[in-house]
Amino acid sequence: MNQVRAGFFGAQAQRFQRGQDEIRVWVRYDRENRSSITDLDEMRIQTPTGTRVPLNEIANYTISRGEVAINHLDGQREIQINADLKDPKTTSAPDIITWVKEEIMPEIQSKYPTVTASYEGQNRERLKLVNSLNFVGLMVLLLIYITIAFTFRSFSQPLLLLLLIPFSLTAVSWGHWIHGFPLNILSLLGIIALIGIMVNDGLVLIGKFNGNLREGMQFDKALYEAGRSRFRAIFLTSITTIAGLAPLLLEKSRQAQFLKPMAISIAYGIGFATILTLLMLPLFLSFSNSIKVGSKWLVTGNKVNKEEVERAIKEQQVEEHMNESRSFSTNGIHEHQDLDTDQKELEETL
Numbered sequence: 001m002n003q004v005r006a007g008f009f010g011a012q013a014q015r016f017q018r019g020q021d022e023i024r025v026w027v028r029y030d031r032e033n034r035s036s037i038t039d040l041d042e043m044r045i046q047t048p049t050g051t052r053v054p055l056n057e058i059a060n061y062t063i064s065r066g067e068v069a070i071n072h073l074d075g076q077r078e079i080q081i082n083a084d085l086k087d088p089k090t091t092s093a094p095d096i097i098t099w100v101k102e103e104i105m106p107e108i109q110s111k112y113p114t115v116t117a118s119y120e121g122q123n124r125e126r127l128k129l130v131n132s133l134n135f136v137g138l139m140v141l142l143l144i145y146i147t148i149a150f151t152f153r154s155f156s157q158p159l160l161l162l163l164l165i166p167f168s169l170t171a172v173s174w175g176h177w178i179h180g181f182p183l184n185i186l187s188l189l190g191i192i193a194l195i196g197i198m199v200n201d202g203l204v205l206i207g208k209f210n211g212n213l214r215e216g217m218q219f220d221k222a223l224y225e226a227g228r229s230r231f232r233a234i235f236l237t238s239i240t241t242i243a244g245l246a247p248l249l250l251e252k253s254r255q256a257q258f259l260k261p262m263a264i265s266i267a268y269g270i271g272f273a274t275i276l277t278l279l280m281l282p283l284f285l286s287f288s289n290s291i292k293v294g295s296k297w298l299v300t301g302n303k304v305n306k307e308e309v310e311r312a313i314k315e316q317q318v319e320e321h322m323n324e325s326r327s328f329s330t331n332g333i334h335e336h337q338d339l340d341t342d343q344k345e346l347e348e349t350l
Contacts, residue, residue, distance in 0.1 A: 003045055004055070008034045037063075073118075094182070129185050140192075144199060151203075152210060154311040156292075160284040161202040165195055167280065168273045175268030179249070181261050190265025197241065197266070198273040201234045202281055209285065210312040219289060219306035223282050231278060238274040242267045 005011075010028035017023070033039050044052040045059075071078040085096070097119050105117050141162060148158035172191060176183055208230050212222035245267045248256055292309035296302075307313050 004040070004043065007043055008040070129188055133188065137192075141195075144195075148199070148203065152206065152311065153315060156288050157206055157285070157311070160281065160288055161199060161206065163284060164198060164202065164273065164276045164281060167276055168194060168198060168269045171268045171272030172265045175264040176261065178268075179260065179264055181264060184261050186259065186262040187265050190262035191269065193262075194266050194269040194273070197237070197270050198277070201237060201273065201277045204233055205230050205277055205281060206285075210310075213307060213310055213312040214316050219310070220286075223285060227278055227282055234274060234277055238270050241270050 006027075007029050010026040012024055013027045014025040015022065016025075028034065029039070041054065041056040043055045045055050046052050047058075071080065083096075100119075101117075109115055145158045145162060148161060149155055152158070169191065172187070172194070173183075176187065181187075205226055209222055209226035212225050213219070217225065245263045248259060248263045249267060251260075289306050289309065293304060293306060296304050296309055
């Protein structure tokens with residue numbers, strides 16, 4: 001093999017310096033003697049005894065396609081195996097990777113113990129997204145909670161709103177099953193967008209509910225009126241979102257199949273989230289109010305109204321108390337000024 005390589009590819013015979021350049025001298029057959037298969041067959045190979053014989057008398061060979069390039073990863077040779085799913089509706093990448101891990105790789109590694117497998121492509125991107133969501137996702141939810149808590153000045157209402165998120169994921173799963181798509185990276189991205197839309201709908205309802213309480217409505221009536229008055233806004237927001245995604249959901253082209261999982265997550269999730277916002281969120285608010293009333297009774301021993309334990313009413317009472325304090329202070333200043341004026345007039349008269 002070394003002689004064949006030296007004859008046709010070349011062997012370095014000399015290396016010398018010329019100024020700042022390094023010159024390498026390679027020796028090989030001229031172009032006429034290395035341009036055909038016949039030249040390879042008739043090439044003289046020197047045997048250990050010193051005789052020279054034609055290559056075709058001492059060796060057999062076959063012509064096949066060689067490696068175009070040799071790739072390395074972390075200093076080790078790498079062989080890449082790429083494939084696309086023939087039918088994404090019946091199989092998913094995680095299923096194929098599980099099959100490769102359990103059926104294919106054990107047999108290969110038993111024959112070649114030094115071989116290690118790295119599962120890349122969609123699987124790698126999915127793992128990167130999941131690993132990042134383990135930290136970033138919790139941070140996003142925490143920031144959403146803090147923002148809503150500062151807006152409503154309540155610790156319980158943002159928590160009740162975030163409790164709707166797990167329930168909406170059931171609709172996401174059903175949507176993927178109906179359309180025959182597995183959950184993938186784009187599905188997770190669609191769920192992230194779904195959370196933002198659902199929180200927005202919940203904010204509209206809770207904001208109106210708190211406003212009704214400040215206007216003096218009873219708890220049950222304030223909750224009912226909030227759902228009735230905000231039904232149109234929440235419903236239209238959801239239906240327009242679903243209508244905008246409908247062309248993508250109904251598209252049959254191959255390019256649309258890539259984006260369909262995201263559209264499924266948003267469309268089915270927001271459709272079910274609308275029902276959750278209008279029905280389950282009021283139930284959560286009512287249940288939370290019952291807990292607050294019961295806790296207040298256990299601590300103080302006094303029965304309180306449903307409205308008294310709500311944060312909106314507490315803030316209103318604090319604001320009224322502060323306004324009364326300011327009014328009292330202002331009246332005191334005016335009275336003091338009136339006394340000073342009377343005293344000056346008396347002195348001038350005297």
